[in-house]
Each structure stands twice: as C-alpha cells, then as structure tokens.
Amino acid sequence: MTLAPYAPAAPLAPSDLAGSPAHLPAGAVSPGMTSDVAPTQADSFPLALLLEDKLVVLVGGGAVAARRAAAFAGAGARLRIVAPTLHPSIAELLGPQDEWVQREFILGDLTDAWLAHTATGDPAVDAEVAREAEWRHIFCINAGNRDAGTAAVPARATAHTPTGRVQVAVDSGDPRRSVAVARHMQDELESGRAPLHPRRRR
Amino acid sequence: MTLAPYAPAAPLAPSDLAGSPAHLPAGAVSPGMTSDVAPTQADSFPLALLLEDKLVVLVGGGAVAARRAAAFAGAGARLRIVAPTLHPSIAELLGPQDEWVQREFILGDLTDAWLAHTATGDPAVDAEVAREAEWRHIFCINAGNRDAGTAAVPARATAHTPTGRVQVAVDSGDPRRSVAVARHMQDELESGRAPLHPRRRR
Known part of the structure; x- marks a missing residue:
C-alpha cells in the first residue's frame, strides 16, 4: 500500500473536461461528456468483469466503500482509495499494489482507472466523480444515487x-x-x- | 442507421498505442497497455451496466454478434458494427442512432466507445480489438477467447x-x-x- 498522499502531476481543471479526450481522433469524436445525465429507464446489462490487475478507483472510504473494495480486491483488481479517512476494514485490505490518496477528491484522480466507485456522502462530490468518469468513458457506480451513475452493483x-x-x-x-x-x-x-x-x- | 461507410478522420497507427493516452496527466500515468494478457484465474466481478445512450462497438457481424447486439440495444446502447457483411438480424436491429462501418476493423474504430465486443472469427483481429480496448481502458468481450478479453457475458x-x-x-x-x-x-x-x-x- 502506498501510504504517502499521492497527487497527480497535472490535475485536471474543470475546463479540461469540456472537450473530448485529446487522444481521440478529432474528426471522429462527438463530445465525450453531457452536462446532465437523464435517469435511466432501460434495463441494465449484466456483465462479468475480469478485473485482474485492473485499477478500480473508489472515492470515499466509509462502510459502503469498504464492502465494495473487498469485492473488487477479491476479483484481483488494484485499488486506489481517495478519502481523507479510511474505514478500518479497508486499511486491512490494502496490499502493496494498492494506493490510499489521503485527501478529498480532485479532478484527475480517475487517471488510469478502468472503473470508478463513488460513495462520499456528498452528492456534489459524487457528481464530480461521475463527471470525470463520463469524460473518460469508464463506468461509474454512484452508491448514493444509482441513476446518476453508469453502473450498479447487483x-x-x-x-x-x-x-x-x-x-x-x-x-x-x-x-x-x-x-x-x-x-x-x-x-x-x-x-x-x-x-x-x-x-x-x- | 448510418449506411455510408464511416472512417475515422485520423485512424490510429499501431505505434500510437505504445504510450499512454495523451489526455492523461503524464506524471501520474503508468503505461496504459500491456503487450500480453495473462489468462485470468481470479473470479469475475458481476456488474449491471446502465448503457442508455452509451456507444458499444461490435467488431464482427455474424450470429454471435447479432445475439449480443440485440441485448446491448435492449439496454438502450447505441451500436457501431464494424464488419464487411451483416447478419440479417443485425441489419433489422439498427436504428437511426446506430452505425454500420462496412469494412474490416482498423485501429481507431473504438473511438468514443464505452464497451467493445469482438467476434470476428480471426484470433489476430480479435486481439487487435482487445489491444485498442486495453489502451483505452474500456472493457472488451472477446467472444472467441474469454481470457483474452476483459469482460464476459454471463x-x-x-x-x-x-x-x-x-x-x-x-x-x-x-x-x-x-x-x-x-x-x-x-x-x-x-x-x-x-x-x-x-x-x-x-
């Protein structure tokens, strides 16, 4: 576990999320973000993720995050937890390949992630996490508001x-x-x- | 459905996939791709995806792709099918928001995708699709070889x-x-x- 606080070398500014990710061919790209996400009415699509060595970023370090972190780790994922404080069971769970970013979320913390999970207790922060995930086109579980995320844990x-x-x-x-x-x-x-x-x- | 063949304005060259996606802060990024993917032994992680209006790219247009395309469409996804020919049931399925790219896969075809599905019958092509998905950090179902993909359909x-x-x-x-x-x-x-x-x- 990386105990030292981590900070992205170049955090994203909110304006960075206004356009499309720069690595995508410009002509073929529609805007990667929408400013508001409509509640989902369609059925969900069940998928089995093979998470071995994939980075999952969890924002918020409370009891919900702890339960989910254990499940992600059980599937072989690497974890980055972004939270000022950690539930004791998360601390026990973290191995040498995992990171604890000991502070509040900032844009850019989803760097390298394949999947995001937000459970901060603050809807505004959860929305920010969902926004960065949407920009990156990675699925985000919003524990506080299913329909404001793009995936749900069954x-x-x-x-x-x-x-x-x-x-x-x-x-x-x-x-x-x-x-x-x-x-x-x-x-x-x-x-x-x-x-x-x-x-x-x- | 967009019937006219579509081509990315700036297709990716294989060398473009060697580094990290350019939109990620350089200092915080480990290489986004690995050159070979080890067979997965860990348990899979079940997730319910909320695919409404999300782009799913299917490479290969045969019977397997047809069955999966129907399931993705049922969950509200937009579809891009990359295949020289289409199974009749896919052609019936495609709506005005969907695209048929009427040719073989080239790097860059996963632009904008949230999820990839490859079922071309050619392991080398399926591997190329998986490689681009890995670079983008989006999950890829490899219908021909579960363990060479990063997700499986339950x-x-x-x-x-x-x-x-x-x-x-x-x-x-x-x-x-x-x-x-x-x-x-x-x-x-x-x-x-x-x-x-x-x-x-x-």
Whole structure:
C-alpha cells in the first residue's frame, strides 16, 4: 500500500473536461461528456468483469466503500482509495499494489482507472466523480444515487465448488427485491437443487 | 442507421498505442497497455451496466454478434458494427442512432466507445480489438477467447413484472455450467418460487 498522499502531476481543471479526450481522433469524436445525465429507464446489462490487475478507483472510504473494495480486491483488481479517512476494514485490505490518496477528491484522480466507485456522502462530490468518469468513458457506480451513475452493483449469491466459483447476480432496479431474489438463489445453490455439476454422465 | 461507410478522420497507427493516452496527466500515468494478457484465474466481478445512450462497438457481424447486439440495444446502447457483411438480424436491429462501418476493423474504430465486443472469427483481429480496448481502458468481450478479453457475458434468466424486469446473471468460468444454472434460475422465476414481489405486507 502506498501510504504517502499521492497527487497527480497535472490535475485536471474543470475546463479540461469540456472537450473530448485529446487522444481521440478529432474528426471522429462527438463530445465525450453531457452536462446532465437523464435517469435511466432501460434495463441494465449484466456483465462479468475480469478485473485482474485492473485499477478500480473508489472515492470515499466509509462502510459502503469498504464492502465494495473487498469485492473488487477479491476479483484481483488494484485499488486506489481517495478519502481523507479510511474505514478500518479497508486499511486491512490494502496490499502493496494498492494506493490510499489521503485527501478529498480532485479532478484527475480517475487517471488510469478502468472503473470508478463513488460513495462520499456528498452528492456534489459524487457528481464530480461521475463527471470525470463520463469524460473518460469508464463506468461509474454512484452508491448514493444509482441513476446518476453508469453502473450498479447487483445483489449476489455464490457457491464454491471444486471446479471454481459459481456467481449469481440479481438486478431489478429495486435493491430490496434484488436482495430477496438473491437470497432465494443462494438457497437454491446451497440446497443442491441448482445443477452445479452439469458434467456428470447424462 | 448510418449506411455510408464511416472512417475515422485520423485512424490510429499501431505505434500510437505504445504510450499512454495523451489526455492523461503524464506524471501520474503508468503505461496504459500491456503487450500480453495473462489468462485470468481470479473470479469475475458481476456488474449491471446502465448503457442508455452509451456507444458499444461490435467488431464482427455474424450470429454471435447479432445475439449480443440485440441485448446491448435492449439496454438502450447505441451500436457501431464494424464488419464487411451483416447478419440479417443485425441489419433489422439498427436504428437511426446506430452505425454500420462496412469494412474490416482498423485501429481507431473504438473511438468514443464505452464497451467493445469482438467476434470476428480471426484470433489476430480479435486481439487487435482487445489491444485498442486495453489502451483505452474500456472493457472488451472477446467472444472467441474469454481470457483474452476483459469482460464476459454471463448466462441470463429474466422475469418481467409490473414493476420492471428482474435479471439474473450466472457466471462460473464454464459456459455450459453457467447456462445450466441459469435455466434452473429461470424455472425459479417462472414458478413463482423466487420472491419477485417483496413489497407485499409482511
């Protein structure tokens, strides 16, 4: 873990986000940012991310961030936590490849990130994080306001088997329902009713 | 749908991918690309993407791409298909906001993308697509070789309810097992055993 406060060499100014990222061919680019994000009504698209060695930036270091950081780390991601203080369970989690940026978020902190997670408790800061992520075209989980982000963490059920983990994710736009369905699916996995070993002779 | 062949104003040369994207602050950046991607052993991380109005680029226009394109479009994504020829069901799917780039892939075709999908049938081309996605730090589904990509499409089960869709995604690293478990979960959703309506009085 990098304990020393980190600062980007050249932090982004808000005006830097007004145009398109400079590495994109100018003629083929539409503006990479929109100033306001409409609430999403369409269904979400479930994807399984292969996060090994990918940088995930979490802004905010409280209990929600702690739970999510453990999940990202379990998938092999490298973590950068941007937060003045850390939940004790995050501090325990961080390894030599991870960073703690011990201060409030500034534009540029998503440098190198593949995925962003914001849970600062301050909607204005969460919106700033979402704005930089939008500019970079990387997905951002906004823990305080699902529809102001571009990705959501589904409810999960998991079974460990000798041939690897089976993961079930449930998303319904209603977290309470998603959790209830995931609990049911967890029962199915644990009861042996779900076919976890389909390779047996038929 | 934009039927006229599209070409980036300034296609990327392979050497352009050697460094870091130019819009990232130089001092804070580690090389954005690795030349070879090790097979992933860690568990995948399930995420629900909110793709409304986000550009998804699909390279290859065959049957696999067609199935995936329908799913992306169902989640509200804009599509860019890069392929000399199109599966008939893709052609039917494309709306005025979508693009068909009627030729083979060239570097730069992922401009503006949030997510990439490659299913060209040619491992060398799929690798080129994955390489550009890696450089941009956007996730790439490699339909021909899961571990050479950075994301995978899970098996799915779905229930439509008056209060929205409930989506269950299953990933296990073994597609046959994932599909078998998802079929079981679909039975649970349809039988009424899964608690799709948890808001009733308790």
